[in-house]
Amino acid sequence: MRTLVTGKQMKAVDAHAITTIGIPSMVLMERAAFAVAREVKGILKEEAGRLAPGASVWSVCGTGNNGADGIAAARMLFLEGVSAGVVLIGQPEKGTEEFLQQLKIARNLGMEILSREQWEELCSQGGMRCRVLIDAIFGVGLSRQVQGAYAECIRRINGLRQEGAVECVAAVDIPSGVHSDTGQVMGEAVSADLTVTFGWEKRGTVLYPGRSLAGRVVVENIGFPPLDSLKPEVRDGEDEEEIPYACTYGPGDLERIPERAAYSNKGTFGKVLIVAGSENMCGAAYLSALAAYRTGAGLVKLLTVEENRLILQSRLPEAILVTYTAGQLMEGREEFRKLIDEQCRWADVVVLGPGLGCGAYVEYLVEDILTMACSPVVVDADGLNTIAAHPYLTSYYTENIIITPHLGEMARLTGQSIPQIRENLVETAAEYAAHYGLTCVLKDAATVVASREGGIYMNTSGTSAMAKAGSGDVLTGIIAGLLGLGMDETESARLGVYIHGRAGELAAEKTGCHGMLASDLAEAIGSAMDGKKAGNAAESVWQSRDSEEKR
Numbered sequence: 309m310r311t312l313v314t315g316k317q318m319k320a321v322d323a324h325a326i327t328t329i330g331i332p333s334m335v336l337m338e339r340a341a342f343a344v345a346r347e348v349k350g351i352l353k354e355e356a357g358r359l360a361p362g363a364s365v366w367s368v369c370g371t372g373n374n375g376a377d378g379i380a381a382a383r384m385l386f387l388e389g390v391s392a393g394v395v396l397i398g399q400p401e402k403g404t405e406e407f408l409q410q411l412k413i414a415r416n417l418g419m420e421i422l423s424r425e426q427w428e429e430l431c432s433q434g435g436m437r438c439r440v441l442i443d444a445i446f447g448v449g450l451s452r453q454v455q456g457a458y459a460e461c462i463r464r465i466n467g468l469r470q471e472g473a474v475e476c477v478a479a480v481d482i483p484s485g486v487h488s489d490t491g492q493v494m495g496e497a498v499s500a501d502l503t504v505t506f507g508w509e510k511r512g513t514v515l516y517p518g519r520s521l522a523g524r525v526v527v528e529n530i531g532f533p534p535l536d537s538l539k540p541e542v543r544d545g546e547d548e549e550e551i552p553y554a555c556t557y558g559p560g561d562l563e564r565i566p567e568r569a570a571y572s573n574k575g576t577f578g579k580v581l582i583v584a585g586s587e588n589m590c591g592a593a594y595l596s597a598l599a600a601y602r603t604g605a606g607l608v609k610l611l612t613v614e615e616n617r618l619i620l621q622s623r624l625p626e627a628i629l630v631t632y633t634a635g636q637l638m639e640g641r642e643e644f645r646k647l648i649d650e651q652c653r654w655a656d657v658v659v660l661g662p663g664l665g666c667g668a669y670v671e672y673l674v675e676d677i678l679t680m681a682c683s684p685v686v687v688d689a690d691g692l693n694t695i696a697a698h699p700y701l702t703s704y705y706t707e708n709i710i711i712t713p714h715l716g717e718m719a720r721l722t723g724q725s726i727p728q729i730r731e732n733l734v735e736t737a738a739e740y741a742a743h744y745g746l747t748c749v750l751k752d753a754a755t756v757v758a759s760r761e762g763g764i765y766m767n768t769s770g771t772s773a774m775a776k777a778g779s780g781d782v783l784t785g786i787i788a789g790l791l792g793l794g795m796d797e798t799e800s801a802r803l804g805v806y807i808h809g810r811a812g813e814l815a816a817e818k819t820g821c822h823g824m825l826a827s828d829l830a831e832a833i834g835s836a837m838d839g840k841k842a843g844n845a846a847e848s849v850w851q852s853r854d855s856e857e858k859r
């Protein structure tokens with residue numbers, strides 16, 4: 309498990325380390341700059357291991373402590389014989405104490421220091437070519453939209469990278485212009501190949517578009533005290549609500565999956581009831597059921613319309629089938645309730661919604677399941693659309709409900725627009741989960757899981773190959789399967805999302821990124837749950853120099 313922090317949390321740790329613990333700010337900075345310089349040197353090194361002759365580095369620096377890191381990193385490279393210079397953006401005289409100190413050191417060493425105007429001139433004459441450009445304009449201190457000269461400078465950096473005048477852009481802490489909490493571009497943002505971040509990963513490099521802009525992320529422990537040494541009021545200010553530290557999973561977290569006991573039978577691993585499918589829509593029910601079995605469920609039963617009987621029985625003979633007709637539901641509601649009651653008593657887990665459609669009877673079905681299920685219920689797709697269309701159904705929400713909306717479904721549930729939700733992914737999921745006391749899995753390219761107690765998980769596995777119909781149905785099956793194995797709602801949701809992404813990566817390796825089908829994703833679940841197998845693309849772009857486990 310890796311911890312993810314907001315900019316504000318990171319600043320609170322900085323302040324705590326410096327003022328309460330007494331670690332001098334310049335000591336932290338020296339370690340931060342050393343890490344950046346080390347990574348840049350790695351890029352500059354020839355195969356033989358020596359630094360490339362004439363290797364040139366420009367460090368483009370703002371006047372805050374991010375800029376101070378950038379000057380210090382350039383100075384370390386300069387002292388190792390690299391042709392490294394500094395470009396200053398903003399008014400240096402207004403810089404932080406640390407910035408002014410770093411600038412003085414660089415000047416005393418005789419380093420080349422350009423103003424923005426001089427740099428612009430160099431660029432416009434085509435004289436700006438370098439192996440590595442260090443982006444140190446803004447770090448976690450970015451507090452507003454980027455405009456004017458700063459925006460121009462960021463556009464210039466991206467232009468140089470695009471035209472090949474700069475081979476590699478290395479961002480200090482976070483690409484300048486990316487919001488450290490939301491990953492949103494604040495007007496203009498640097499597109500980096502590498503980001504060296506300090507202490508803990510920032511939420512903004514896990515959420516899109518920040519995640520695409522950060523490139524490979526290296527996390528460096530520069531000597532901060534552990535997060536749990538901070539008192540809540542130190543973390544977030546006495547007058548404000550405490551924001552929880554978010555987390556993400558990696559292959560090591562697969563150990564959370566319970567062992568499959570030798571002395572067991574099919575009843576040991578959970579009975580999953582999947583209430584899904586409608587006339588002409590049986591694929592979602594099939595994929596959910598298949599995924600639940602592939603995740604380890606002992607018994608999967610499909611409750612679906614009579615029209616799906618033949619196809620589902622032939623596609624997935626391992627599943628038990630109970631069918632109904634729409635007429636049965638509309639006219640014989642009392643009879644139908646008995647059937648639902650019986651099925652709910654049988655189930656250890658219920659999935660409600662994939663492919664249910666929007667027939668008038670679906671409202672009754674959703675109401676009956678929500679009122680009668682006494683086990684965890686995973687509500688997805690048309691289950692959620694029905695709740696959005698009939699808001700009284702939210703009164704049946706209980707603490708063992710997991711909802712798995714994509715952004716469109718979340719927009720229907722909350723009345724917010726999709727862009728609004730996209731910009732506030734974490735807050736939207738967290739507020740809904742807290743308000744209704746349930747687990748909310750808000751699905752996106754970087755899915756967020758908000759628990760009813762306030763915990764936040766942000767997913768880092770997955771691939772765009774999964775952006776295809778049916779992927780969400782597979783996810784509901786995986787989460788249901790994990791609940792069936794006995795995991796709690798939060799853990800099933802978090803690990804389910806992680807395994808789902810990992811299965812996507814593994815399946816895409818075989819089919820190629822464009823060719824993958826949701827059924828390929830479901831078939832890869834078993835391998836994805838096997839912790840010994842490598843293959844997590846997200847893991848390969850992430851690396852920690854000093855992992856949290858070691859601390």
Ligand SMILES: NC(=O)C1=CN([C@@H]2O[C@H](COP(=O)(O)OP(=O)(O)OC[C@H]3O[C@@H](n4cnc5c(N)ncnc54)[C@H](O)[C@@H]3O)[C@@H](O)[C@H]2O)[C@@H](O)CC1
Pocket residue numbers: 322326332333334336337340370371372373374375377404445446447448449450451452453454455458480481482506
């Ligand atoms: N001792 C420390 O405090 C340490 C700080 N570190 C570095 O310091 C960074 C944080 O430094 P700061 O808090 O000084 O903040 P930053 O250097 O990230 O930037 C803040 C500066 O930019 C200005 N600014 C913010 N948004 C702007 C906008 N849109 N347009 C124009 N100006 C804008 C602010 O007024 C401020 O002057 C971290 O990201 C990290 O790189 C690291 O060196 C670790 C130690």
Ligand SMILES: Nc1ncnc2c1ncn2[C@@H]1O[C@H](COP(=O)(O)OP(=O)(O)O)[C@@H](O)[C@H]1O
Pocket residue numbers: 689714751752753754755769770771772773774775776777778779780781782783808
């Ligand atoms: N670009 C992407 N990268 C990673 N995961 C993705 C991407 N696009 C979609 N996904 C995942 O695929 C799933 C799609 O779910 P959903 O939209 O409900 O599809 P459907 O309803 O067709 O099954 C979600 O779990 C989502 O996180």
Ligand SMILES: [K+]
Pocket residue numbers: 374443444445446447479480481482483484
């Ligand atoms: K930066």
